[in-house]
Amino acid sequence: MTTSNIVQTVNETLRTEMRRNGNVVLLGEDIGKDGGVFRATAGLQNEFGQQRVIDTPIAEEGIIGMAIGMAMNGLEPVVEIQFLDFIYPGFNQIVSELAKLRYRSGGHFPAHVVIRAPSGGGIRGGLYHSQSTEAYFTHTPGLFVATPSTPTDTMGLMRTAMRGSDPVMFLEPKRIYRTVKEELPADEEFTIPFGKAKVLKEGTGVTLVSWGAMVHTCKAAVELASKENVSVELIDMRTLMPFDIETILASVRKTGRVVIAHEATKVSGFGGEIAAQIAERAIDSLQAPIVRLGGFDAPFPYALENTYLPSPERILRAIRKAASY
Amino acid sequence: MLQVIRADGDFDPKVEPDLSHEDLLKMHRYMLTVRRLNEKGMSLQRQGRIGFFMESTGQEACQIGMSYTLTPIDWAFPSYRDPGTCLVRGVPLSALFDQMMGNSADEAKGRQMPVHWGFSKWKIVSLSSPIAAKLPHAVGVAYAAKFRGEKSVVLASLGEGATSQGEFHAAMNFAGVYKTPVVFFCENNQYAISLPTRRQTASESIAIKAEAYGFEGVQIDGNDILAVYKATKSAVDKARSGGGPSLIEAITYRIGGHSTSDDASVYRSAEEVELWKRRDPITRFTAYLMKKGIISDQENKKFIEQIDAEMSAVVKEREKIPPPAASTLFTDVYSEMPWHLREEAEEFMRDEGENGPQGEAYEKEPGSF
Numbered sequence: 001m002t003t004s005n006i007v008q009t010v011n012e013t014l015r016t017e018m019r020r021n022g023n024v025v026l027l028g029e030d031i032g033k034d035g036g037v038f039r040a041t042a043g044l045q046n047e048f049g050q051q052r053v054i055d056t057p058i059a060e061e062g063i064i065g066m067a068i069g070m071a072m073n074g075l076e077p078v079v080e081i082q083f084l085d086f087i088y089p090g091f092n093q094i095v096s097e098l099a100k101l102r103y104r105s106g107g108h109f110p111a112h113v114v115i116r117a118p119s120g121g122g123i124r125g126g127l128y129h130s131q132s133t134e135a136y137f138t139h140t141p142g143l144f145v146a147t148p149s150t151p152t153d154t155m156g157l158m159r160t161a162m163r164g165s166d167p168v169m170f171l172e173p174k175r176i177y178r179t180v181k182e183e184l185p186a187d188e189e190f191t192i193p194f195g196k197a198k199v200l201k202e203g204t205g206v207t208l209v210s211w212g213a214m215v216h217t218c219k220a221a222v223e224l225a226s227k228e229n230v231s232v233e234l235i236d237m238r239t240l241m242p243f244d245i246e247t248i249l250a251s252v253r254k255t256g257r258v259v260i261a262h263e264a265t266k267v268s269g270f271g272g273e274i275a276a277q278i279a280e281r282a283i284d285s286l287q288a289p290i291v292r293l294g295g296f297d298a299p300f301p302y303a304l305e306n307t308y309l310p311s312p313e314r315i316l317r318a319i320r321k322a323a324s325y
Numbered sequence: 326m327l328q329v330i331r332a333d334g335d336f337d338p339k340v341e342p343d344l345s346h347e348d349l350l351k352m353h354r355y356m357l358t359v360r361r362l363n364e365k366g367m368s369l370q371r372q373g374r375i376g377f378f379m380e381s382t383g384q385e386a387c388q389i390g391m392s393y394t395l396t397p398i399d400w401a402f403p404s405y406r407d408p409g410t411c412l413v414r415g416v417p418l419s420a421l422f423d424q425m426m427g428n429s430a431d432e433a434k435g436r437q438m439p440v441h442w443g444f445s446k447w448k449i450v451s452l453s454s455p456i457a458a459k460l461p462h463a464v465g466v467a468y469a470a471k472f473r474g475e476k477s478v479v480l481a482s483l484g485e486g487a488t489s490q491g492e493f494h495a496a497m498n499f500a501g502v503y504k505t506p507v508v509f510f511c512e513n514n515q516y517a518i519s520l521p522t523r524r525q526t527a528s529e530s531i532a533i534k535a536e537a538y539g540f541e542g543v544q545i546d547g548n549d550i551l552a553v554y555k556a557t558k559s560a561v562d563k564a565r566s567g568g569g570p571s572l573i574e575a576i577t578y579r580i581g582g583h584s585t586s587d588d589a590s591v592y593r594s595a596e597e598v599e600l601w602k603r604r605d606p607i608t609r610f611t612a613y614l615m616k617k618g619i620i621s622d623q624e625n626k627k628f629i630e631q632i633d634a635e636m637s638a639v640v641k642e643r644e645k646i647p648p649p650a651a652s653t654l655f656t657d658v659y660s661e662m663p664w665h666l667r668e669e670a671e672e673f674m675r676d677e678g679e680n681g682p683q684g685e686a687y688e689k690e691p692g693s694f
């Protein structure tokens with residue numbers, strides 16, 4: 001049995017999709033010979049050549065902007081942004097252009113660009129190699145946002161992103177790039193649809209919602225809670241746009257108690273949206289206030305990164321709070 | 326600075342481009358149409374019949390001359406001051422008015438402000454408001470064409486103000502690195518809203534900036550349609566044959582205000598405007614055509630009358646077209662409507678229906694937004 005980790009899965013998925021579809025091109029900084037700083041594109045330039053695996057100058061607005069033009073003219077670019085933290089020079093291209101092109105052209109110039117960006121903290125990356133800013137993108141109509149937590153989900157969601165026709169922000173949980181390993185489905189047609197969350201563990205006492213690398217921290221918290229006889233249902237969102245409210249509501253109707261845990265700063269984080277949706281649709285089912293847990297509302301620190309990131313113990317305290325209300 | 330026709334209509338036959346009398350007359354007619362379109366757009370806005378307008382009076386030679394070099398396989402990224410590019414590409418006048426009126430016949434479904442041209446059938450990419458944002462797209466379209474071994478060329482038009490943006494730099498740099506078949510055409514009309522060129526850049530010209538990116542930049546007389554045509558044709562030919570990108574800086578002048586929300590008298594003198602009115606590109610080309618015996622004064626007058634009549638008829642006809650249905654507000658956000666948007670749409674349609682509230686039109690302060 002051969003297993004793959006997340007970054008190997010990214011590489012494998014790009015490779016097989018590029019073999020299937022000659023219009024797929026990759027663009028990014030150091031993605032060619034170097035294979036990208038996380039090696040997600042290792043070996044691809046060798047196989048597909050410099051015209052399809054394109055090393056770019058360091059200019060995110062140029063990379064994303066050029067990819068948009070390529071997509072208008074029949075190519076299907078997948079962009080690698082070296083770190084999500086460095087996407088902001090290209091933010092205008094994402095928010096003003098990529099997200100709005102289909103709408104503003106009356107459907108005549110859609111741009112199918114997939115933007116991959118390693119996201120999240122815990123790699124000793126400090127302020128600028130650690131942030132989880134998915135909410136900037138979920139707040140922009142026209143973008144899909146996916147963030148897997150396992151190799152299988154990475155493959156299934158990335159194929160959906162690449163075989164679709166909408167712009168996708170594909171946020172890769174870089175802290176767990178190499179820590180989670182699985183055997184991958186062999187079926188080339190295996191995909192995971194957007195907007196379908198996954199119940200990772202069923203439970204009856206508290207609903208715990210999370211995504212990305214934080215899912216694994218939540219798993220540890222669920223273990224701790226079970227020792228205290230609190231049964232937690234753990235939901236991995238997998239995509240934040242579109243988001244699967246039905247799976248959450250079904251769980252909340254059962255448990256009546258909710259904790260939402262994410263790495264991103266709490267205020268205006270996507271957890272707020274989920275909390276509001278639950279309040280709008282299932283407030284009668286709630287037996288306790290919704291508990292939100294995020295990174296602290298401060299920039300991401302270097303030395304204290306593990307203090308900053310929600311830990312299993314902090315999540316456990318949130319679970320206790322919800323359970324004991 | 327390349328010039329073919331002198332201010333008085335005199336010309337140097339040695340540098341005249343190879344254009345038939347028929348072509349020259351067509352170019353002339355397009356310029357006259359754009360001039361009239363500018364007058365019409367201003368008056369429709371003043372009467373509250375459209376919400377906004379941006380004039381390009383004085384810049385007709387640029388729009389028509391540069392676009393006349395393109396073939397149907399080519400792509401254009403015009404600026405809001407290039408309705409002429411759309412006309413030359415073959416877009417009917419009625420479609421331009423549909424865009425300006427934002428009616429239900431507009432291919433963008435009335436989603437954009439007036440003068441945000443986009444006509445997919447003619448490979449004119451729907452333009453956005455953020456200045457210079459489209460420039461890297463032009464490079465990407467050109468890359469894709471080159472990737473497939475096609476011979477198409479991309480023409481991207483910009484103002485001199487746009488050259489200060491990061492995306493201008495990125496686009497020029499990427500175009501140079503990948504040697505893409507793209508022509509950047511800068512209409513230096515000397516003002517970006519209120520800011521004169523010398524406050525926009527300390528470079529001695531816009532054209533010189535190309536040198537830093539490893540390709541050619543030329544400065545031309547932007548009020549001389551034959552100079553515009555000639556320089557662009559040579560850049561387009563070069564791009565088509567694999568020679569890579571070029572930058573053209575056309576010196577021209579924005580005779581009108583920046584937009585209908587502007588009062589240009591605040592930041593420039595009437596004398597300056599008068600000086601440039603005397604350098605009118607249409608007057609100059611008319612004199613040239615007359616000197617060559619291609620058109621008579623009488624024929625010219627008839628031309629103008631015909632254009633006037635046609636435009637009035639088009640406006641009258643297009644004003645009858647209803648606004649877009651309310652349900653179009655929710656489509657084309659994604660290829661398929663996600664559930665949360667569908668829910669919003671269904672609730673709205675149930676409560677309000679296709680003729681949802683239009684609200685009161687915003688009252689503008691004259692000379693301001």
Ligand SMILES: Cc1ncc(C[n+]2csc(CCOP(=O)(O)OP(=O)(O)O)c2C)c(N)n1
Pocket residue numbers: 404406454455456483484485486487488514516517518579583
């Ligand atoms: C990114 C951005 N900033 C500001 C504006 C507001 N704005 C609209 S047009 C304009 C001036 C543009 O000048 P120039 O590029 O020279 O073109 P011109 O209007 O002279 O044709 C400005 C500042 C904008 N549209 N986009």
